[in-house]
Amino acid sequence: MTAIDAPIERIVVVGGGIVGWSAAVALRRRVPDVAVTIVATPPSPDALADRIAQTLPSTIGFHDDLGLREEDAVLRAGGVWRLGTLFDGWAEGQPPYVHAYGPCGQPFGTASFHHHWLRAARAGTAAPFEAHAPAAALARAGRMPVPPAGPMAEVQAALVLDVPRYRGMLEAFGRHLGVVVRDGTVASVRLRGDDGFVAALALADGGEVTADVFVDASGPRAFVRTAIDAQWEDWQPWLRCDRLVTGEGAAAPLTALDTVSALPAGWRWRSAAVGRTLHGLCYAAEFLSEAEAQQALTAAGAAMVTPAASFRQGTRPAPWARNCVAIGDAATVIEPLDFTHLHSAQSAIDRIISMLPGRACHPLEIADYNRQASAEVMRVRDFVLAHYATARRPEPFWREPVALPPSLAETLALFGARGRLPFFEEETFSRDDWLAVLIGQGALPRRIDPLIDGTDAADSDRAMASYRGAIAEAVMRCPTLDDYYHSQRKRLSR
Template structure:
């Protein structure tokens, strides 16, 4: 790689700084120069980044200390997302220990389910746990899958599950974050500068093009920035987008702040109503409330009222934005690379999509001036990976049995998703996809939570005797109970982080 190779990263807020810092950290030693063009922030004080567990690994690469991150942002950990259906117009019950009002659900609601960030059960001999659980349930077992999951069981008991050697020997325990967006972006900006990123600010950018190639960016006021590769972290540069509108019913999203909980919950909650859904994402300064809906079924004023009712909280600082989900038709064209996609807000995949694209870009980073082969590899892998994340989100809408006009319209289902649903229903297996970035447990939680019940199981597991399986199940349940009781409450754990360091 030539020492003169320059990467220009354009965008705003956390996506800009994550990408710029990661590129500088990974490539700076090889002589690559990274410059960031910072556009005006699109964040409001009420915004929170709700993240998946994979972000922790990126933080580690950037040498971001977790304790310092949580202290600087007022953030918290989250063990997953709980999905419930509430009857419109009723005051809901909140997380354990912070109850207000009474739950009132529709006459035949879809049962709630928890998408926990961890695995369930341990291997039995050479086999995975899950097919044994499917078989046992067909023979009368009445123990939920969550009871075998350290993460899910801890969440249900209002405790964190912090991985250690004992839990690692049993199964995967992960957590994500709820990070107030403005202080998080500020911390990432400092990390990018620390890693050698040169920062330029601009109100807007115009790409000076020669065919598909960008020669430079016009930043206004006589500023012109030339480079070899231009990276767009959020629509700063022109790109053709492939619409995902047919997969998602929501075209409007509201974010607002409610009071912080007296006892900080360890998971987020998504509450389905007849005209949309409302998510509560707790952090220490406040509770971020996100409400997504279709303008065909509710006005902005009605949506704010629905969010207030569904959350059970007094809301302030409401901001309403338009949703237009989709991905770049070709993420890399010429010397311009687009990271991530415009996701629906359910599940909070924005930063994960950016991270997936960023990791792929580092894998395919050009070794010289001509990079057609790297571009083709990136486009193939990235489009498949982003479409897979889209399918996970769209499955929530396609499979949900919630009542109300928002949920009743047919949703577009991709052939890959249709195949995945059919295979899981047939024998509890997950379709193998090369560009998969979600763990199997996330797909299982989603499918089971929406009533996709496996009708059979792989016959190879029948070699284990019922007595052996029962003994293993009892051992696992005892281990989970024992480990959960050892875990701290989030408030106590965060208080220890905030204590002066001796």
């Protein structure tokens, strides 16, 4: 067997936060012939992926692939479910809107559902767009899609994690699977002289770890991956937020709906969690001081407000170089507007497993990994930036960037012309996600798609009204999140 064909036998993961432990558990569980060691360095305060509690629905699928039951990954780890986010104040003159997880409307006739709605909106007869999204109706009502049938069949739930307990759960599971744990920090990285591969990591305690492949989940400083090169694509000209403060407040009734409110120099979120309320404020230091940010969060009900974490948004053009792959904040730093951090890290972990190369890490294989990873993260950036590009507020922070990335400019131009959205291979957010934001912020197309003329407007109105009625009836049959959570906890204790 040649070196290029030799299978990988040992992987080292660097980073002891939830991203590193997610990687270690997944690699050990799904590639059982590979020995996995984790260097459990404490996550740095600016490692957003290791401290943001909210997830996208894909995290539940990630748990399923690992064989983690809901009882362990959610209930025993102190988590709870969420269905979407209410955006308030992002476009003057527009009411708050909900971006929820799952489909909006039912296709009928010759055109997609949103074209029927856009025609009704132009005629002044449309109900709110989100009224046709079952997850949005559930989220506003504080209910859960149980049973998942009828209009609720495709609703997707995400999570709010208790980060320390969740990390502890992953660690316990990883140790059970046989992940070898090395505590401490990396003192230096030794590269091979012939090819620049990572040969070994020297630890601060004097020890050393070697492997065939190194997964860098150490946070924005990416200590291992940066030893190979420091290439970085800066997104700060488009995404101005560079500071984050967080805090916790008194408990409130559980709700499946987060709130994200636009502010003069950034935005603030609030999420219900078990026994407490989570608060955060993401802002640009150019327009707001740390003291002002902490005061604003305290005024919103937060206590124990953290010192500001500093970050600079951007990504590595090549997260995998030679035998080292960066994930989480070591690969991409982006503000938590749509809570994409853990999803992006887990997507990278899935991609590593499915595309695991031979021990020689052939450049063609690594290039294909980087192509897919870059395509995915660019569209995440575009989705986050779309909130700003379509926002309408007067403050200097909200001024429109001089030039948008071409991929987002194409998306907005196509939608603005006739309500259509382009197809991209590596999309985190579905067409319904894009529509929720664009329509919610009032970015309506200039013309109606002519395909809609195949269905009479009155028929469209009746169909939409009927679907809204079916959603309303289904919502009333679903339990509140509070009741559902406590019923599941009670079932656990039996």
